[in-house]
Amino acid sequence: MLKPRLIEEKMLILLRQGKISKWFSGIGQEAIAVGVTMALNKEEYILPMHRNLGVFTSRNIPLHRLFGQWQGKASGFTKGRDRSFHFGTQEYKIVGMISHLGPQLGVADGIALASKLKNKNEVTAVFTGEGGTSEGDFHEALNVASVWQLPVLFCVENNGYGLSTPTKEQYNCANIADRGLGYGMESHIIDGNNIVEVYTKVNALAQSIRENPRPVLLEFKTFRMRGHEEASGVKYVPKELMDDWAIKDPVLNFETFLKENDFLSKSESTSIKAKIIEEINKNLDIAFAEEAIISSEIIELDDVYHEFDYKEFKEIKNTKEIRFIDAISDSLKQSMERHDDLVIMGQDIAEYGGAFKITAGFIEQFGKARVRNTPICESAIVETAMGLSIAGIKSIVEMQFADFVTSGFNPVVNYLAKSHYRWGQQADVVIRMPCGGGVAAGPFHSQTNEAWFTKTPGLKVVYPAFPYDAKGLLATAINDPNPVLFFEHKGLYRSIRQEVPADYYTLPFGKASLIKEGHDVTIISYGAAVHWALETLENNPEISADLIDLRTLQPLDTETIYKSVKKTGKAIVLHEDSLFGGIASDISALIMEHCFEFLDAPVKRVASMETPIPFVSQLETQYLSKNKFEPALKSLLEY
Numbered sequence: 001m002l003k004p005r006l007i008e009e010k011m012l013i014l015l016r017q018g019k020i021s022k023w024f025s026g027i028g029q030e031a032i033a034v035g036v037t038m039a040l041n042k043e044e045y046i047l048p049m050h051r052n053l054g055v056f057t058s059r060n061i062p063l064h065r066l067f068g069q070w071q072g073k074a075s076g077f078t079k080g081r082d083r084s085f086h087f088g089t090q091e092y093k094i095v096g097m098i099s100h101l102g103p104q105l106g107v108a109d110g111i112a113l114a115s116k117l118k119n120k121n122e123v124t125a126v127f128t129g130e131g132g133t134s135e136g137d138f139h140e141a142l143n144v145a146s147v148w149q150l151p152v153l154f155c156v157e158n159n160g161y162g163l164s165t166p167t168k169e170q171y172n173c174a175n176i177a178d179r180g181l182g183y184g185m186e187s188h189i190i191d192g193n194n195i196v197e198v199y200t201k202v203n204a205l206a207q208s209i210r211e212n213p214r215p216v217l218l219e220f221k222t223f224r225m226r227g228h229e230e231a232s233g234v235k236y237v238p239k240e241l242m243d244d245w246a247i248k249d250p251v252l253n254f255e256t257f258l259k260e261n262d263f264l265s266k267s268e269s270t271s272i273k274a275k276i277i278e279e280i281n282k283n284l285d286i287a288f289a290e291e292a293i294i295s296s297e298i299i300e301l302d303d304v305y306h307e308f309d310y311k312e313f314k315e316i317k318n319t320k321e322i323r324f325i326d327a328i329s330d331s332l333k334q335s336m337e338r339h340d341d342l343v344i345m346g347q348d349i350a351e352y353g354g355a356f357k358i359t360a361g362f363i364e365q366f367g368k369a370r371v372r373n374t375p376i377c378e379s380a381i382v383e384t385a386m387g388l389s390i391a392g393i394k395s396i397v398e399m400q401f402a403d404f405v406t407s408g409f410n411p412v413v414n415y416l417a418k419s420h421y422r423w424g425q426q427a428d429v430v431i432r433m434p435c436g437g438g439v440a441a442g443p444f445h446s447q448t449n450e451a452w453f454t455k456t457p458g459l460k461v462v463y464p465a466f467p468y469d470a471k472g473l474l475a476t477a478i479n480d481p482n483p484v485l486f487f488e489h490k491g492l493y494r495s496i497r498q499e500v501p502a503d504y505y506t507l508p509f510g511k512a513s514l515i516k517e518g519h520d521v522t523i524i525s526y527g528a529a530v531h532w533a534l535e536t537l538e539n540n541p542e543i544s545a546d547l548i549d550l551r552t553l554q555p556l557d558t559e560t561i562y563k564s565v566k567k568t569g570k571a572i573v574l575h576e577d578s579l580f581g582g583i584a585s586d587i588s589a590l591i592m593e594h595c596f597e598f599l600d601a602p603v604k605r606v607a608s609m610e611t612p613i614p615f616v617s618q619l620e621t622q623y624l625s626k627n628k629f630e631p632a633l634k635s636l637l638e639y
């Protein structure tokens with residue numbers, strides 16, 4: 001406890017000297033981070049927050065590496081890409097926070113699930129402030145942990161304030177621990193300023209959880225003795241409160257306890273302090289002497305994704321004619337057979353077989369541990385998938401409808417997408433997205449929301465139009481250690497059939513398929529719209545066109561696009577999504593930038609209307625870009 005305290009005191013001096021930029025203080029709360037960390041085994045994961053320096057020091061991370069992290073140096077943990085405590089390290093089994101606070105809690109669920117699946121008898125501890133408990137992530141994570149009986153210690157540090165907001169404006173119950181009852185979960189209140197109590201209770205609980213896996217909610221009563229961060233001050237905190245808590249200082253009180261009971265002499269105390277100060281100063285010298293980070297655009301771009309060594313599996317001996325939906329189901333089943341710890345999670349996917357029956361029969365073959373029905377907790381399930389990946393397990397999340405990804409949007413775009421770039425941690429997760437309109441399902445069961453994700457570096461986005469591609473690309477998505485959003489158009493599920501290899505095979509990402517060849521125009525599309533373009537060409541056999549089915553949107557096969565446009569001199573991009581900010585706009589811009597001299601006409605974009613997707617068929621038909629395509633194509637040809 002003394003080490004994080006002395007480091008902090010030094011940091012406050014450096015802050016005043018302008019040598020560091022920001023500081024979130026945990027002074028007064030050290031007993032919690034240190035006590036919990038000491039009660040866990042080294043191989044058990046801890047997911048700390050911004051006031052938990054004691055977790056990092058108690059895991060014996062060399063101080064110059066911590067200082068290097070705070071100064072954005074190469075010896076830190078994020079190559080200068082993320083700040084302060086926003087990092088993880090597999091070496092020390094610490095998974096640091098993202099700024100959004102709550103997502104940590106669901107990630108802990110995933111790590112704990114991995115421990116349970118591998119019969120490891122390990123506990124995972126995750127921290128949050130009392131402010132963070134107001135986030136939906138907290139509710140979802142506790143609910144999932146309870147339903148699945150995951151070995152997680154949920155550690156709430158109730159320090160009286162969330163930034164300037166006092167607890168009475170944050171929640172309306174006597175104790176946060178009382179909520180355990182509502183989740184069907186054991187809970188305890190612990191004096192967070194008493195290291196003996198923290199260690200003794202957490203140690204006993206950790207042992208009991210290892211033997212009998214279950215989640216436990218702990219509320220540590222403590223107080224934040226400094227501002228939210230140093231610049232924000234504590235003017236809004238009544239002085240009496242500060243005074244009351246000052247006498248409960250965990251470090252001073254423990255020192256007194258040790259001295260009074262003859263465990264520690266005055267000279268020992270002085271020499272321990274001197275040794276720590278020396279260690280801090282020595283390590284600070286190392287960190288300050290380290291040169292500023294050197295990077296390049298290539299290095300930065302390279303680290304957005306985990307390296308993926310694509311392996312081609314080819315199997316074309318036996319083919320059978322199957323529907324799009326069978327291709328998805330077969331691919332999933334064959335991947336489940338190949339990767340024996342691959343887990344699928346989704347609502348109603350077990351006995352019921354999923355909203356579209358894609359996983360029907362899976363539990364009989366793979367069991368309920370690997371084919372997991374989930375509560376309606378999209379955020380927590382995406383976070384759980386992230387946690388599984390941290391613990392080395394691949395997973396697939398089935399969104400019941402792509403529309404519902406909004407309820408898990410934060411962990412997709414902030415956690416899965418950014419982890420590899422931030423601290424080299426891959427998110428080995430495939431999110432299946434049954435999407436698309438034309439099925440009279442209204443504004444919330446019809447969206448094709450791929451553009452929300454192609455905008456976010458760190459994600460891969462796949463959108464097949466045919467059973468053959470769907471099966472091979474899904475196998476690749478599962479092999480790829482990066483997060484993949486896999487779009488499956490519902491309208492194609494039962495309407496499109498194709499002769500497809502019966503055995504396992506893969507197809508590469510970033511390779512479009514040229515499904516028709518011609519001279520006069522290049523048509524670029526993906527998903528259901530590819531079939532609209534095909535229909536138009538069938539109805540107008542005089543039109544000589546290249547038809548490119550992109551198959552994957554991120555990575556995007558620009559080479560095939562440019563080659564074709566340079567040949568035909570005209571390009572039209574057709575998609576089902578609405579126009580503004582859609583993929584067509586970017587493809588159009590890329591063509592202008594790279595093929596301008598070859599163009600005989602402006603690039604044409606054809607997309608659906610700028611309205612939500614209406615329910616009734618006449619309105620939906622009017623909304624969709626399908627009927628706008630033929631006239632747009634003809635007018636482009638006449639240009």
Ligand SMILES: Cc1ncc(C[n+]2csc(CCOP(=O)(O)OP(=O)(O)O)c2C)c(N)n1
Pocket residue numbers: 051099100101128129130131132133157159161162163224228
């Ligand atoms: C989703 C989100 N909303 C708001 C913030 C801004 N913010 C950062 S920390 C914080 C207070 C957190 O309070 P608490 O959970 O009690 O932790 P404490 O700082 O007291 O340790 C706020 C509002 C944020 N980081 N993320």
Ligand SMILES: [Mg+2]
Pocket residue numbers: 129130131157158159160161162163
């Ligand atoms: Mg707080």
